[in-house]
Amino acid sequence: MLWAIEPIRRSDLRTLTPVDADYLRYGSVYFGHLHSFEIECPGCSQVYAIRRGRRTRVFNRRRQTFRCPACKTQLNLSILAEAPPPAPAIRTDGAHA
Numbered sequence: 001m002l003w004a005i006e007p008i009r010r011s012d013l014r015t016l017t018p019v020d021a022d023y024l025r026y027g028s029v030y031f032g033h034l035h036s037f038e039i040e041c042p043g044c045s046q047v048y049a050i051r052r053g054r055r056t057r058v059f060n061r062r063r064q065t066f067r068c069p070a071c072k073t074q075l076n077l078s079i080l081a082e083a084p085p086p087a088p089a090i091r092t093d094g095a096h097a
Contacts, residue, residue, distance in 0.1 A: 032079045034064060041066075043073035 035052040046068060050059045059066050059077075066075045 033061070034059075034077055034079065035061075039066060039077075041068040041071060041073055042075075043068060043071040046070050 034050070036050060038047060038049045040047045048056075048058050048066075048068075050056055057067075058069060064077050066077055067073070
């Protein structure tokens with residue numbers, strides 16, 4: 001059985017839903033934090049640049065949450081690492097696979 005940790009309350013565990021299991025089918029669970037990135041708010045399309053070492057009111061680094069001051073959209077951000085699909089087989093007879 002797989003377990004997921006909620007980003008807001010890291011001490012609480014919950015069982016994975018079928019949707020969670022589908023996302024993790026080809027990947028592995030890793031520990032990581034977002035430090036520097038750009039994000040476009042899905043609510044108002046405003047673009048924000050989050051940089052390491054700079055304070056910002058739109059991104060809580062401890063909780064990994066984003067809050068747009070323009071439209072008040074709030075998102076929990078996380079990292080999803082997936083293994084790439086297997087490479088297509090190469091045929092030795094010269095024909096394309």
